[in-house]
Amino acid sequence: MGIVTLFMxxxxxxxxxxxxxxxxxxxxxxxxxxxxxxLKERLGKYKKFCKPGFHWIIPFIDKLTKVNIxxxxxxxxxxxxxxxxxxxxxxxxxxxxxVKPSEADVKASQYAVHNYQRQIVNLARTTLRNIIGTLTLKxxxxxxxxxxxxxxxxxxxxxxxxxxxxxxxxxxxxxPPKDVQDxxxxxxxxxxxxxxxxxxxxxxxxxxxGIRMAxxxxxxxxxxxxxxxxxxxxxxxxxxxxxxxxxxxxxAQALKKLETVERSxxxxxxxxxxxxxxxxxxxxxxxxxxxxxxKK
Numbered sequence: 649m650g651i652v653t654l655f656m657x658x659x660x661x662x663x664x665x666x667x668x669x670x671x672x673x674x675x676x677x678x679x680x681x682x683x684x685x686x687l688k689e690r691l692g693k694y695k696k697f698c699k700p701g702f703h704w705i706i707p708f709i710d711k712l713t714k715v716n717i718x719x720x721x722x723x724x725x726x727x728x729x730x731x732x733x734x735x736x737x738x739x740x741x742x743x744x745x746x747v748k749p750s751e752a753d754v755k756a757s758q759y760a761v762h763n764y765q766r767q768i769v770n771l772a773r774t775t776l777r778n779i780i781g782t783l784t785l786k787x788x789x790x791x792x793x794x795x796x797x798x799x800x801x802x803x804x805x806x807x808x809x810x811x812x813x814x815x816x817x818x819x820x821x822x823x824p825p826k827d828v829q830d831x832x833x834x835x836x837x838x839x840x841x842x843x844x845x846x847x848x849x850x851x852x853x854x855x856x857x858g859i860r861m862a863x864x865x866x867x868x869x870x871x872x873x874x875x876x877x878x879x880x881x882x883x884x885x886x887x888x889x890x891x892x893x894x895x896x897x898x899x900a901q902a903l904k905k906l907e908t909v910e911r912s913x914x915x916x917x918x919x920x921x922x923x924x925x926x927x928x929x930x931x932x933x934x935x936x937x938x939x940x941x942x943k944k
Contacts, residue, residue, distance in 0.1 A: 675707040684714045685754045694759075697751040715757060717749045719815055722765050724772040726821075733784040740820040743772050743803060745812050753811030761810040768807060772817070775802045785824050792819050 679702055680686045686698030689711045698712060705712050726740040745768060747757045761767050779798050780788050788795065796817050803814045 672707055673704075676704045676710070678703045678705055678712045680712075680714060683716060683718045685717055685749055685751075687713045687715065687754060687758055689713070694755070697754065713758060715747055715754050717747050717754070719744055719746045720765070721745075722769050722772075723820075724769055724776065727773055727776070729777050729780045731780060731785045731788060732782055735785045735824055737780065737785055737788065738821065738823040739776055739780060741772060741776060741799065742818045742820060743768055744815040744817070745803075745807070746815060748811055748813050750811075756809065756811035764807070764810050764812060767810070768803065768812070771803060771806055772799065775799050780822070785822075788822050792822070795819060 678686070678698075680698055680700045682700045684700065686703065687694065688696040688698050688703070688705060690706070690709060695710065703712060721742055721744050724741040724743060726738055728736050729739050731737050747754060747764075757764050776795075776799060779795055783791065783795075796819060800814055800817045803817065807814060
């Protein structure tokens with residue numbers, strides 16, 4: 649209240665001066681955000697480079713221009729370009745750039761070019777016409793990276809003196825005329841159907857090969873089993889023969905002799921035994937000889 653009382657006690661002319669001074673002071677306040685830098689001009693002449701923060705200018709005498717130094721994007725706007733194979737392609741691209749934050753670059757963006765955003769768009773459109781005009785529609789679609797690289801190289805070269813840094817460029821679309829697009833779609837569809845048919849045929853062939861190999865394996869297994877079975881039988885016969893030859897030769901002869909004696913006795917055959925022979929030897933000599941039947 650004391651300040652108000654003191655102000656009211658001042659003469660009228662002084663009051664008007666203080667009020668006018670306050671208006672001028674507040675009207676000259678400028679605040680620059682961290683995303684911008686400023687250029688201060690006085691009576692149309694460059695005066696000072698202003699960094700983010702608080703600044704004050706003289707109203708109606710000074711002018712503060714704020715320049716965005718963050719990454720920005722401009723659309724090159726769709727345009728019809730005639731390709732090397734005389735087709736009209738609709739081409740659109742985007743350019744990402746930023747004003748470099750140094751004083752010289754910020755000044756160049758304002759004093760070396762008029763409306764740098766619009767100039768970048770025009771330059772990008774012209775460059776795209778020059779690049780794509782030398783390519784066929786097919787190569788333009790397959791070489792997008794190459795087009796992006798050449799576009800960015802040209803923009804970097806031309807905008808360097810404007811204090812601009814081109815971050816990247818991107819082709820949004822390269823669209824052929826509708827009739828050409830329909831034809832291309834049919835070709836792609838036919839190619840896909842061809843690939844699908846080949847894959848189906850290959851799958852069937854693989855399946856048939858699998859079945860054939862299974863049959864071969866089955867036959868091979870059966871043959872091997874028969875071979876092993878025959879080998880087992882042969883081995884068994886061999887072992888039987890070896891055992892018979894080794895262990896049963898003498899026993900078999902004795903058994904034969906006993907069978908002969910048994911048959912002789914059953915038929916009442918008479919057997920003459922020499923005095924100088926043993927019964928076993930006589931029976932052995934008679935093996936395989938039919939006995940003489942006696943008269944009834």
